[in-house]
Amino acid sequence: MSDVAALAGVSHQTVSRVLNGHPSVRPETRERVAEAIAQLGYRRNSAARTLVTRRSGTLGVVTPATALYGPTSTLVGLEEAARVVGWFVSVATIRQFDGDSMHNALEHFLGQGVDGIAIIAPTTEVAQAIAAIASPVPVVLISSASDVPPVPHLHAVGVDQxxxxxxxxxxxxxxxxxxxxxxxxxxxxxxxxxxxxxxxxxxxxxxxxxxxxxxxxxxxxxxxxxxxxxxxxxxxxxxxxxxxxxxxxxxxxxxxxxxxxxxxxxxxxxxxxxxxxxxxxxxxxDFGALGRLAVDSLQAAFAGKDVARQQIPAELxxxxxxxxxx
Amino acid sequence: MSDVAALAGVSHQTVSRVLNGHPSVRPETRERVAEAIAQLGYRRNSAARTLVTRRSGTLGVVTPATALYGPTSTLVGLEEAARVVGWFVSVATIRQFDGDSMHNALEHFLGQGVDGIAIIAPTTEVAQAIAAIASPVPVVLISSASDVPPVPHLHAVGVDQxxxxxxxxxxxxxxxxxxxxxxxxxxxxxxxxxxxxxxxxxxxxxxxxxxxxxxxxxxxxxxxxxxxxxxxxxxxxxxxxxxxxxxxxxxxxxxxxxxxxxxxxxxxxxxxxxxxxxxxxxxxxDFGALGRLAVDSLQAAFAGKDVARQQIPAELxxxxxxxxxx
DNA sequence: GGCATCAATGTGAGCGCTCACCCCGATGGC
DNA sequence: GCCATCGGGGTGAGCGCTCACATTGATGCC
Structure with a gap:
């Protein structure tokens, strides 16, 4: 970044401002920086960024380790919705739906610093395991379950089965x-x-x-x-x-x-x-709609809103x- | 981390050593640290770790945005193999197989600092687009292609179609x-x-x-x-x-x-x-074997070995x- | 006994970025 | 002409970790 700054004749902070689309940079300066970035093939280091902002822009998705139609379609739907709002998607598969597997998957994501977690994990045992884990980030359960325990930070969306x-x-x-x-x-x-x-x-x-x-x-x-x-x-x-x-x-x-x-x-x-x-x-x-709903619900959770459980109608x-x- | 160090009565470096399984820590000390970690619910910040090690432990997978059997099974196979060697999997889907989409997906991953990239992207156009992009990390193409351009850092594995x-x-x-x-x-x-x-x-x-x-x-x-x-x-x-x-x-x-x-x-x-x-x-x-082969091939690339193109036999x-x- | 060796641990720097804050000069109102 | 205001941009600290190196005490060997 300092190389870019030097080449453009500005400070590192101005480069940062350009990268983040901050308004108070003269168009002329902005262009000079952009040019320097292109010339040097510079890419922002997202680890450094995550370290200071405490946001990774990553959504963790837990999904069963199968090629079953429902789960994989849901994964695709989630990825698409996440990308629209600028999130990356990280995937962890679980082979068994027990508390241990879930616990590992969640730890895995929390250690990685994801901003939110979506769980395509359709059994009662999984839901209980999740409810038992205190997560510092919002978690959305992809499930039509009508009896998910009302735990803070745990949301649920699904197709109305x-x-x-x-x-x-x-x-x-x-x-x-x-x-x-x-x-x-x-x-x-x-x-x-x-x-x-x-x-x-x-x-x-x-x-x-x-x-x-x-x-x-x-x-x-x-x-x-x-x-x-x-x-x-x-x-x-x-x-x-x-x-x-x-x-x-x-x-x-x-x-x-x-x-x-x-x-x-x-x-x-x-x-x-x-x-x-x-x-x-x-x-x-409609798995596309399902993915969007899940992402919306996580975003609402960031905004501190209390999200009602939501269901998408099915179609014959x-x-x-x-x-x-x- | 310093909290853990203080509670265990050691330095932050010793905590780091315990976390990384370094041999020269007395079992007794190790245990004290582990206890402090458990007590404080400490989790290592992977962004900070990535920042200094320049390795994120993440494998980027580019896959078509469909629920087609082949691509999704390959994704599952990759995830499983990646997990075995301790990697996370990050996913980007692409809707079109043109150079632009590929370029975006690769930029996305490189900015995120992945250690390697696997591409389930089965068209000639995609392969050309990839060959045209200089990647600082190894890339493996999941493909049986017999005519992938011989580009450094670009490997190919596949089932022998x-x-x-x-x-x-x-x-x-x-x-x-x-x-x-x-x-x-x-x-x-x-x-x-x-x-x-x-x-x-x-x-x-x-x-x-x-x-x-x-x-x-x-x-x-x-x-x-x-x-x-x-x-x-x-x-x-x-x-x-x-x-x-x-x-x-x-x-x-x-x-x-x-x-x-x-x-x-x-x-x-x-x-x-x-x-x-x-x-x-x-x-x-055998998508499980395919995933393992892809991961092996990336690991070989890290080790600086020149990896021959490898194929898995199919079965009637x-x-x-x-x-x-x- | 003296010195090399090594296991076990501590110290400080720095990875690349953003945040809070400061600075400068142009503008405008009185 | 003076001061408040604001756009545009710079400065330094610090996020949490690992790396290279320093330090200490115990051990072994002649």
Whole structure:
């Protein structure tokens, strides 16, 4: 920086002012400095800057170590939103959702001096672990959880999973399928809990028991084989598209026709869901909006505002798997 | 840090030594310091550390702003490998593969003081843009490109796409399908180029013309409709699983049976490919190994070693879509 | 016993930047 | 003509850490 200052014939402080867009620098001076910067190929050292400002301009994102559609899409959404407001994104993945892993990930980020933390960490255990850690920076939980403990500096934003589940279930009922079975995801995940709850709300007290599974297509496949053997309901609402895909596979294999024998609706609108056999009716989530909401919520936290929990509505995408052919 | 030193009754330097695992500290002293650290909830300020060591312990990863399976899996693989050697991962996504976007992303990271950069940026244009930028830190290109310009500090690692394509094509020929058509990906992507080249190597000069498409299932679907209309070959090697999925969709819709009328092989082994209709034969890439290789290669670069370009072999996964039923 | 050696620890400087504060000269109001 | 004001810019301190070097006492060897 002092080299630049020398070349431009100003003080280091003026260079700093130019770099930070301070108003009280003559355009002429500003230009001279800019030229010197370009000529020397100077780049500001952000470590020094962070050291004195105590702000790194970095958002830490904790995400499960998988290529699952939801988490990765959320990560992309967050990165985009963060970049818009000039933040870098640092990533830590966790393999297990226990308190220790979370604790390590948070320590990792706090040591790094991030300005805020977003956690794509969808289980109740994780939420509890986070609530137990005092963080000097705001933390936003990406989750639709309706029961996140009210801890200071801990915010929550999410896509309204329950609403999405209601849309899916209601759609099946509207199509005339009276018996809607729910293949639920792992119940320690918030999203799985909420999708189950939304389904139950619409089905009412007379609903059949749900079936709990994992998130993978393999789980859906196993279950599909069992269902084909033990009796096929008129409609199934699967907790995500992968489960639905596994069901489709099993039913195809066993000669159970979709949607003629059983209608299916998924959740996520994964890349490719429009091209399953048959194309899958599903619930789409707007991950771009989710990322923006998370970043907004962190910024509000910096400004000292108390941020209400916010949810983004989900959207039903109707395709062939749930529409009875004429 | 001085608080910790005072509480432990040592100098700041001893605290630093404990933090860095320096050997010449008495176990007794070490413990006293550790206790003081715990008691005060002290966390080392990494900005100050970076400022003086000129190493941030951060790996910058540039990746396309999509939830595509390949790039996201590679990101996860990189993060895992980076964490093992104690690096943080910072992410920048790019929406366009032009020189400007790349330049911005690199500037972004260099200003942030990353120790190395990994680029999941698979087009020729990107590679040229990178080669044109002088980087003070090592850069590794995640790519199977056989023609990356030999620029100092620019390394390349990748999964051997050409080998994978040969496996896929040979498999189809071995199954007795004499006419193997290739639905290629966008030819400005290295991976698409190499998969095309591998296919052509095996097919020999008498090969039919390939068909170029995008990466999406929608592209495969459009193409599938056209193929069903204009004449179905005995086998198709699709450049990725999404294309294959689109083909399956179109063929199913038009009553073209797979693999009876046409055998299909994809590439990627995406989550779910085992449950397509029918389950898809495809080529699997080991993204975990890829991440480790990339990190190794950066570490070798630090050590001043000249790193040869390295490739990871691909693996064929045979499923129903390419095996003629008895 | 004297000296080299080494383990264990302390001291001070400085990494590159921003912040608070100071300084100078031009302007304007009375 | 005098002083308050303000735009434009300079000065020095210090953020929290590590590095190079200094210091001390214990040990070993002749």
């Amino acid at each position: 329950r609403h999405g589940a209601r849309l899916a279930t209601q759609h099946l009922l509207d199509q005339g399928f009276s018996e809607v079975v729910h293949v639920a995801g792992p119940q320690d995940w918030f999203d799985a809990q909420d999708r189950l709850a939304g389904w139950r709300e619409v089905c009412g007290p007379g609903a059949p028991e749900h079936i709990e599974a994992g998130w993978d297509a393999a789980d859906g496949y196993e279950l599909g084989l069992r269902i084909a053997r033990e009796g096929v309901p008129s409609a199934i609402f699967a907790a995500n598209d992968q489960l639905a895909l596994g069901l489709l596979h099993a039913f195809w294999e066993k000669g159970v026709r979709v949607p003629d024998d059983v209608a299916i609706v998924g959740f996520d609108d994964e890349v490719g869901a429009a091209h399953y056999t048959p194309p899958l009716t599903t619930v789409r989530q 995408v109707v395709r062939a798997s749930s529409v009875r052919r004429a | 050409r080998h994978g394509a040969r496996l896929a094509t040979q498999h189809l020929l071995d199954q007795g399908f004499s006419e193997v058509v290739h639905v290629a990906g966008p030819q400005d992507w290295f991976d698409a180029q190499d998969r095309l080249a591998g296919w052509r190597e095996v097919c020999g000069p008498g090969a039919p013309e390939h068909i170029e498409a995008g990466w999406d299932a929608a592209d495969g679907y459009e193409l599938g409709l056209r193929i069903a209309r204009e004449g179905v070959p005995s086998a198709i090697f699709a450049a990725n699983d999404q294309l294959a999925l689109g083909l399956l969709h179109a063929f199913w819709e038009k009553g073209v049976r797979v693999p009876d009328d046409v055998a299909i092989v994809g590439f990627d082994d995406e989550v779910g490919a085992a449950h397509y209709t029918p389950p898809l034969t495809t080529v699997r890439q 996964v045979v499923r129903a879509s390419s095996v003629r039923r008895a």
